Every structure is written in C-alpha cells, then in structure tokens.
Amino acid sequence: MKDVPGSGSYSGRYWHFLDDGRMQCDLCPRHCRLHGEQRGACFVRQRVGDRMVLTAYGRSSGFCIDPIEKKPLNHFYPGSAVLSFGTAGCNLACKFCQNWDISKSREMETLADAAMPEAIAASAAAHGCKSVAFTYNDPVIFAEYAMDVADACHQLGIRTVAVTAGYMGAEARRDFYARMDAANVDLKGFSDAFYVAFTGAHLQPVLETLQYLKHETDVWLEITTLLIPGKNDSDDEIRAEARWIARELGPDVPLHFTAFHPDYKMRDVPPTPCSTLARARKHALAEGLHYVYTGNVHDTAGATTHCPACRAQLIVRDWHAIESYRLTPTGTCPDCFAQIAGRFGNFERQFGRRRIPVRIGE
Numbered sequence: 001m002k003d004v005p006g007s008g009s010y011s012g013r014y015w016h017f018l019d020d021g022r023m024q025c026d027l028c029p030r031h032c033r034l035h036g037e038q039r040g041a042c043f044v045r046q047r048v049g050d051r052m053v054l055t056a057y058g059r060s061s062g063f064c065i066d067p068i069e070k071k072p073l074n075h076f077y078p079g080s081a082v083l084s085f086g087t088a089g090c091n092l093a094c095k096f097c098q099n100w101d102i103s104k105s106r107e108m109e110t111l112a113d114a115a116m117p118e119a120i121a122a123s124a125a126a127h128g129c130k131s132v133a134f135t136y137n138d139p140v141i142f143a144e145y146a147m148d149v150a151d152a153c154h155q156l157g158i159r160t161v162a163v164t165a166g167y168m169g170a171e172a173r174r175d176f177y178a179r180m181d182a183a184n185v186d187l188k189g190f191s192d193a194f195y196v197a198f199t200g201a202h203l204q205p206v207l208e209t210l211q212y213l214k215h216e217t218d219v220w221l222e223i224t225t226l227l228i229p230g231k232n233d234s235d236d237e238i239r240a241e242a243r244w245i246a247r248e249l250g251p252d253v254p255l256h257f258t259a260f261h262p263d264y265k266m267r268d269v270p271p272t273p274c275s276t277l278a279r280a281r282k283h284a285l286a287e288g289l290h291y292v293y294t295g296n297v298h299d300t301a302g303a304t305t306h307c308p309a310c311r312a313q314l315i316v317r318d319w320h321a322i323e324s325y326r327l328t329p330t331g332t333c334p335d336c337f338a339q340i341a342g343r344f345g346n347f348e349r350q351f352g353r354r355r356i357p358v359r360i361g362e
C-alpha cells in the first residue's frame with residue numbers, strides 16, 4: 001500500500017518481527033508486541049498486515065502561537081514566538097495528565113487540522129515564529145511526522161523544539177534529536193516507584209535520554225518536574241533529583257518546578273501550593289544548580305534568571321511575560337561578563353503572554 005500522509009496509512013519505522021509472528025515496536029521502551037490489526041498503547045501506531053502504520057501522520061489537534069517561556073524554555077531565545085502543535089495519544093499513562101483531552105484521545109476525528117510539513121514550516125515563518133514546538137502530546141509517538149516537519153523547518157531557518165517525557169528507544173532517539181534544536185524533558189519524579197505507580201513507565205530510560213541529550217548532542221536542554229502534593233514532592237526526592245542533575249548533567253541545565261492542578265484521574269489531590277515550589281527551588285539551588293524556576297504560578301522571584309557569578313537579575317519574568325531583560329546579544333551578564341548557558345540573540349520585543357490559535361494554510 002502506498003503511503004498517503006494524512007490518510008492514516010503512513011508507514012512507521014522502528015519495529016521488528018518476533019519469532020512468534022508478532023510485531024514489536026521499538027520506538028519506545030514499552031515495546032508493544034502486536035498481533036493482527038492491534039494498536040499500540042499509544043493508540044496512534046497500528047499494525048496493519050505486515051506494516052506499522054502511524055495513523056496520526058499529517059494530522060494535528062490544532063496549532064497555536066505561544067511564547068517560548070510556555071514550553072517552558074527560559075534559556076532558548078527568550079521572548080520569542082513558537083508555533084506549537086500536537087496530535088493525539090501518548091506512550092505514557094500519567095494519572096495526573098494535565099492535557100488528557102489530547103493525550104488520551106481515541107477520537108481520530110479530533111485531529112481536524114490536516115497539515116503537511118512544508119505548510120507548517122511556511123506558516124511558522126509567515127507568523128514570525130523563531131521555532132516550531134512538538135508539544136501538547138508526546139512527539140515520541142509521532143516521531144516520523146515530527147522529523148519531517150523539523151526538516152522542512154530547518155530549510156526555512158526555523159528552529160525545532162521537543163516537549164517530551166523522554167521515553168524513547170535508542171535508535172529512534174538518535175534520529176529524532178539529530179533534528180531538534182531544543183528539548184524540555186519532563187522528569188516526572190525521581191523514583192521508579194513513582195513512575196510505575198503514576199505514569200505506567202520507568203525512570204531509568206528517561207535518565208538515559210537526559211544523559212544522551214546532554215553529552216551526545218548539541219540540543220539545548222531544560223527539565224521540568226510537575227510537583228504533586230504528597231506524591232513526588234518530598235525534600236529527599238527533590239534533593240536527590242537536583243543532586244543527580246548537577247552531577248550527571250552539570251549545574252547549567254535549567255530545572256523548572258511547576259504546579260499541578262487536579263485533573264484526569266487525580267482530581268482528589270489538591271493543587272500544588274506556592275510554598276512547595278519555593279521549597280523545591282531552594283533545595284535545588286542548595287544542591288548547586290544555577291538556574292531553577294517555578295512555573296504555573298505568579299512568582300517573580302522564582303521566574304527570574306540570575307547571573308550565577310554575580311547574582312545580578314538578568315531576566316525578570318512574571319508567568320510567561322518578560323518584565324526586564326539585561327543579557328547581551330551573546331548571552332553574557334552586562335555587569336560581570338559571565339556567560340549565561342543557553343541560546344540567545346538580539347532581544348528587541350517579546351511575544352508576551354498571549355496564545356493565538358492559527359489554521360495552517362490560512
């Protein structure tokens with residue numbers, strides 16, 4: 001059968017046959033083993049005869065222009081606009097999913113916006129976006145589509161951003177991140193027990209992705225941990241996570257602690273108090289990390305970038321808006337000339353705290 005993007009019959013890669021005739025998907029560590037016309041746990045990858053089909057290729061759940069701070073990325077062209085989109089499905093099963101209407105969608109009809117890679121890249125350029133983000137649901141499961149979009153973006157000088165849980169097989173990871181300029185990886189907790197109980201996944205493959213990104217690629221990396229009261233917010237767990245990041249990835253990888261709101265299968269857990277985010281930030285700074293942020297709350301102190309050398313305030317933020325910006329175009333502190341980790345350029349004006357839906361082709 002011929003591949004027809006957007007038709008639900010696009011051939012997926014990263015799989016092999018087992019001796020018993022089942023097809024094993026190698027795209028992520030779940031390693032779904034498929035009979036007949038079975039779909040994988042992510043729902044969008046399906047065995048059809050002797051093919052693996054990516055049913056979501058060329059189909060999106062919608063496009064929005066966001067500030068890059070919303071991904072969240074605080075050290076990747078601050079203030080710039082990013083064209084964001086996702087598809088449907090997910091390879092994790094987080095009980096606390098904050099985007100579950102998209103990630104748990106079994107309704108392929110919700111993928112209303114047919115969009116080919118070249119059209120997405122052209123739309124990003126036409127709207128003045130510096131980058132395109134694969135987000136809302138995990139791009140791992142639509143990797144072939146995301147990689148084709150990334151190639152089209154790079155043809156036009158548009159950068160690419162993955163917002164992901166980092167749960168990916170080694171071969172696909174190499175291909176995928178060769179096409180990404182930045183990533184925000186969700187490190188959902190710092191114990192395997194938490195991963196197993198609340199996400200249906202395991203911690204170690206995520207740590208391997210983080211190490212791969214930091215040590216074997218030029219991808220700009222930031223990490224986010226959603227703190228859930230009573231589940232992954234103990235002092236010991238937060239300190240252990242920050243210590244691991246400082247030791248294994250280095251102190252310059254930004255870490256965002258963000259606030260949970262009751263959702264999906266965890267509506268009985270209260271929202272994260274601001275005091276928990278502030279406590280986590282204090283612990284992570286004490287463990288030696290240079291850039292630790294709080295998110296999903298109004299907390300100017302927790303959203304500000306300081307110079308790690310002289311402690312000057314360099315980028316002051318409120319939620320996703322920048323209130324003052326003092327970095328030089330090359331990303332140095334104007335007071336002591338220390339280099340700030342990240343990707344920076346001329347800062348002229350910011351996109352601001354807006355969210356603009358767009359239709360591709362319009």
Ligand code: SF4
Nearest residue numbers: 025028031032040042
């Ligand atoms: S990408 Fe989907 S089909 Fe493949 S192993 Fe992961 S959950 Fe299963």
